[in-house]
Amino acid sequence: xxxxxxxxxxxxxxxxxxxxxxxxxxxxxxxxxxxxxxxxxxxxxxxxxxxxxxxxxxxxxxxxxxxxxxxxxxxxxxxxxxxxxxxxxxxxxxxxxxxxxxxxxxxxxxxxxxxxxxxxxxxxxxxxxxxxxxxxxxxxxxxxxxxxxxxxxxxxxxxxxxxxxxxxxxxxxxxxxxxxxxxxxxxxxxxxxxxxxxxxxxxxxxxxxxxxxxxxxxxxxxxxxxxxxxxxxxxxxxxxxxxxxxxxxxxxxxxxxxxxxxxxxxxxxxxxxxxxxxxxxx
Amino acid sequence: xxxxxxxxxxxxxxxxxxxxxxxxxxxxxxxxxxxxxxxxxxxxxxxxxxxxxxxxxxxxxxxxxxxxxxxxxxxxxxxxxxxxxxxxxxxxxxxxxxxxxxxxxxxxxxxxxxxxxxxxxxxxxxxxxxxxxxxxxxxxxxxxxx
Ligand code: HEM
Ligand code: SF4
Ligand code: FES
Numbered sequence: 001x002x003x004x005x006x007x008x009x010x011x012x013x014x015x016x017x018x019x020x021x022x023x024x025x026x027x028x029x030x031x032x033x034x035x036x037x038x039x040x041x042x043x044x045x046x047x048x049x050x051x052x053x054x055x056x057x058x059x060x061x062x063x064x065x066x067x068x069x070x071x072x073x074x075x076x077x078x079x080x081x082x083x084x085x086x087x088x089x090x091x092x093x094x095x096x097x098x099x100x101x102x103x104x105x106x107x108x109x110x111x112x113x114x115x116x117x118x119x120x121x122x123x124x125x126x127x128x129x130x131x132x133x134x135x136x137x138x139x140x141x142x143x144x145x146x147x148x149x150x151x152x153x154x155x156x157x158x159x160x161x162x163x164x165x166x167x168x169x170x171x172x173x174x175x176x177x178x179x180x181x182x183x184x185x186x187x188x189x190x191x192x193x194x195x196x197x198x199x200x201x202x203x204x205x206x207x208x209x210x211x212x213x214x215x216x217x218x219x220x221x222x223x224x225x226x227x228x229x230x231x232x233x234x235x236x237x238x239x240x241x242x243x244x245x246x247x248x249x250x251x252x253x254x255x256x257x258x259x260x261x262x263x264x265x266x267x268x269x270x271x272x273x274x275x276x277x278x279x280x281x282x
Numbered sequence: 283x284x285x286x287x288x289x290x291x292x293x294x295x296x297x298x299x300x301x302x303x304x305x306x307x308x309x310x311x312x313x314x315x316x317x318x319x320x321x322x323x324x325x326x327x328x329x330x331x332x333x334x335x336x337x338x339x340x341x342x343x344x345x346x347x348x349x350x351x352x353x354x355x356x357x358x359x360x361x362x363x364x365x366x367x368x369x370x371x372x373x374x375x376x377x378x379x380x381x382x383x384x385x386x387x388x389x390x391x392x393x394x395x396x397x398x399x400x401x402x403x404x405x406x407x408x409x410x411x412x413x414x415x416x417x418x419x420x421x422x423x424x425x426x427x428x
Contacts, residue, residue, distance in 0.1 A: 021293060029293070079306035103301070106292035114292045156391040169308065171315055174301030218383055219315035220402040221308045229394025234401040241385035 011095050014038040016047050018059065019100040020110050029107065031098075038095060044077055045084035048099075048111075060110035068227060071163035075111050076100040081165035083227045102168040115164045121180045122162065125188035125206050130199035131255050142259040150195040150256070157190035157235045159228045166222035166232050178211035182222035182232035185213055189239035198255035204243050213240045310409060311402055314375060321372040328365050363427055370419050374412050382408075 014036050021029035034051050045063050052059050061084070063073035068086040075084055077099055078092055089095065105113035131137055166182035167173045173181045180188075188207045192200035207213045213236060222232040242250075297305060302316045339346045381387050387408060388401040 023293065076306070080308075081306075101295065103295050103297045105295060107295050108292055113295070152393065153391060156394050159394055169305065169312075171297075171302050171305060171312060174297035174305065175299060177296065216383070217315050217318070218379060219308075219312040220400070221305065221312040223400035223402060224309055224312075226398070226400075229396070229398030229400070231391065231394075231398075231400040234388055234391060237383055237385045237388055237401075238391075240383055244384060 011038050013095070014042075014047055014089060015096040016044075016051065017096065017098045018048075018051070018111065020059075021107055022058075022109055023107075038089065040090070042089055043085055044075075044082075044087045044089060044097065044099065045073055047089065047097075048084060060108075060112050062112050069161060071161035074102055074113075074163040074165045074168070074227075076102060076168065081168040081225045083163060083165070086227050102164055104168050104170070104173045105164060113164065115162075117177075118162065118164050118167055118181065118183055121184040122187055125180065125184050125191075126199075126203050127184075127187040127191055129191065129194065129197050130202060131196070132198065136258060140258075142261065144196040145256045145259050146195055153195075154190050154193040157186050157193070157230055157232075160186060160190075160230050161228055163227060165225045165227060166230075169221035169225045171219050171221065172215050172217060176211060176215055179215040180207060180212050182216075182236065185216065185239060186230060186232040186235040188213075189235040189242070192239060192242055195253070195256045198252050200242065201246065201252060204246055207239065208243055213243055216240070314409075318372060318375050318379070321368040324368050325365070325372060328368075359427060363423065366423055367420055370416055370423075374416055378408060378412055 016034045016036070017031050018034060019029050020026070020032045034055055036047060036050050036055065039046070043066075045066055048059065048061050048063075052061075061073070061075070063085060064070040065072070066085040068083050071083075073084040074081055076082075077084065077087055078094065078097055081102055084099075089097070099111065101107050101111045102113040102115075105115055105117065108114050129137070160183065162183060164183065166186075170179075170182055172179050185207060188203050191197050192203055216233075216236045218233060218237065220233045223230075223234065226232060302319070305312060335349065338349050382405075387405060389404060392399075
């Protein structure tokens with residue numbers, strides 16, 4: 001078995017050491033080794049699926065989209081939280097991988113973490129737009145105006161897929177069960193930084209306690225592992241700045257207004273002659 | 283079986299304090315977090331010890347000089363140097379944290395375009411400059427101690 005990335009052309013076998021734990025049967029988790037054929041370009045998720053289909057159908061893990069968008073397949077791969085579907089084996093450069101469930105979450109079974117604590121914390125920071133004009137929010141007449149600059153000031157943080165990799169990497173989350181964690185705090189800033197919102201005060205009171213934004217000591221591990229380039233560590237420091245500014249008497253912004261009704265409509269582009277219309281068909 | 287599963291408690295998997303020391307293949311700043319904490323606690327410990335030792339002066343001048351004679355060994359000297367080293371690191375890294383934790387020097391959010399580079403990575407030179415200043419100061423302090 002080769003452990004070396006250099007001669008990967010000749011590698012034909014992959015060894016996955018997977019942490020197993022069945023709450024109905026096992027007292028403690030244990031490691032189990034699987035050897036399977038290696039195929040060029042395969043991801044860690046491909047390997048796990050191979051095990052489940054061909055070797056041991058009782059292996060539990062979570063995955064859905066297999067394209068880095070659902071956030072279900074985050075796990076600890078060779079000691080770093082990653083998306084299994086987004087991690088080609090060749091990128092790691094080793095052909096013996098150790099796979100464990102995400103730390104800082106309880107284990108449901110094998111590689112399945114219980115991420116409900118993260119979702120509860122996420123909900124607690126009010127991750128949605130809040131404005132005074134309730135009527136416009138419920139029965140919108142037009143979109144809210146937002147400049148490209150205003151969009152970019154929070155857009156990066158809106159790419160979060162709630163995979164939990166950042167929480168697994170965070171040393172404060174490792175000891176503080178109450179700590180809101182990088183995922184929730186980032187989403188608090190994503191909405192506080194949105195020019196269409198003017199109720200960041202409500203969100204700030206959710207993140208101001210000691211287990212909120214002040215629990216971050218800027219280890220930056222969250223940003224290192226985030227598979228979507230969200231940079232939670234940056235969002236948290238910007239949030240802290242906002243909380244600090246508000247404590248010094250900073251004011252809520254005036255939210256961006258509703259777009260003005262169009263003054264006139266542009267000339268319609270004529271339908272090309274070759275287009276098949278409904279009438280032609282019948 | 284069904285009733286049992288509804289009562290089932292999941293297995294806790296927090297890394298705990300050992301996650302501060304070894305969390306995984308993380309970069310420098312996650313371990314500076316730990317070092318800052320250790321140096322802060324060590325300074326606190328030294329501070330309390332320092333106050334207790336100085337209490338000897340209250341009893342008599344002689345007990346103070348005899349205590350200082352006991353302390354006049356290379357090992358204690360080295361210990362004092364470590365305290366100074368710890369203070370230097372804690373103070374400079376503390377200044378970095380005060381600035382960065384209030385959002386200064388980190389720059390603006392950037393659209394995530396692969397390969398992702400986060401704010402800490404972009405501002406890595408700040409940590410290097412800080413490390414450089416600490417090393418220079420520690421070398422200068424060696425001469426003060428001999
Ligand atoms: C120039 C002097 C100092 C500066 C600029 C400074 C700065 C800081 C900062 C910014 C923090 C918070 C860091 C974070 O967010 O994780 C901190 C934590 C701490 N400091 Fe200091 N400090 C200084 C001196 C001291 C001294 C003399 C002591 C001991 C008596 C001390 C003990 C601590 C402790 C115990 C912590 C908590 C560590 C933690 O929770 O991680 N500091 N310091
Ligand atoms: S911030 Fe990144 S690492 Fe954290 S949950 Fe969102 S996508 Fe995952
Ligand atoms: S399976 Fe959806 S993110 Fe990996």
